[in-house]
Amino acid sequence: MKVSEIQPQLYQQFSNILQRKHLSHAYLFSGGFGSFEFAIWLSQALFCENLQEGLPCGICRACRLVATEDFADLHVVSPEGQTIKTAQIRTLTQVFSESGYEGKQQAVIIEAAEKMHPNAANALLKSIEEPESEVVIFLLTTNENMILPTIKSRTQVVHFTKNSHHFQHLLEKSGLLKTQAEWLAQICDSPEKAMDLSQQVWFSDGVQRLQQFVKLCATSPSEAFLYLKELVEIFDDKEKQNMAFELLLQMFRQEKMRDELLKTFRAIEMWKSNVRFESCLTFMVL
Known part of the structure; x- marks a missing residue:
């Protein structure tokens, strides 16, 4: 599903930000509903070879590789088990000290950021405070209260609220039965997860x-x-x-x-x- 359908208000807000080239260097996406899709879309905007009024085309080589998480300058970090380990973040901070492979820009998406080990969070904090290269960081969480306060204070916090009725409607449009869409809309925070579960x-x-x-x-x-x-x-x-x-x-x-x-x-x-x-x-x- 398109980000414009998942979070139409945030889509308009970030479209204006991209058109003005005012994207911040660190965001905390709180709430989960569509946050990963938005982080991917914004990452596409950083690397797109054919921007349309500041927005990614979605079809060029860079956009396609970002969508499949195969782009060299996009780094996606997820918990190993129940924790994002310090070693994962230290490997990431080493990347921050280098220029990108395809250009100067890099993007980082950290999923379930609330699961960062305290030492990992502190290691990341320095990179957010004093970035050594052109890096945009997206921290994704479903519980912003578990994020280290010093990290939270140095990011732009964006809330991804879920409109269950709208979500259900989108799932029905995608071909799911009404009852099935109703239950999935209640328990899922992303269209991809809902569609996967439906199968x-x-x-x-x-x-x-x-x-x-x-x-x-x-x-x-x-x-x-x-x-x-x-x-x-x-x-x-x-x-x-x-x-x-x-x-x-x-x-x-x-x-x-x-x-x-x-x-x-x-x-x-x-x-x-x-x-x-x-x-x-x-x-x-x-």
Whole structure:
């Protein structure tokens, strides 16, 4: 999906910035909804060989390579496991001291920036404060409160809020069924993630099982207890379990099941404290 569709207001705002050539050297994109797509688009604007009134053409060699994250002067950093390690950032700061391969400009996208190890964050801070080359840094986070305050204060903070109804409409336009688009719009922060999930058999099966579980919670808690094994089998890792809880929150809200909703919030707290997923579900039923 185009960035102009994902975040139309921010698209207009940044279009004006690009046309005036006023792009800052460091941004903190907070909120997640479309932030990576925007960082890629802005990176394309830095390297595009055929700018259209300051905006990237999207079809030249540089734009195509940036879109696939294969451009030599674009550096994308993601957590290794649950952490962005100090060594990753130190390797990056070495890049900052050099000129780009294709030109003077470089771009850096750091995903899940809140997962930077404190030493990694401090290593990055110096590069933000005293850039040695022409580098534009995009820090992406879903929790800006976990970003080192000294880094946050030295970046331009941009909030990527999600309009779930608009997001659902975009997904429906892309060919998804209304019900499927509705659930995906609630739990996903990017169109790419939503479209990817829509193709996963486990996700469709999982939604159906959660809907059955919600019905049983309302009509027969004893049967709901016996049904837990069905959920544990399909939601078999942390990422899937997090989605299960988010979907349950939405389903209980939709059915106006206040007691179950409150139990789900408590179960999520337990799960985040490393209580087993099955034990958290059992707490919800008993």
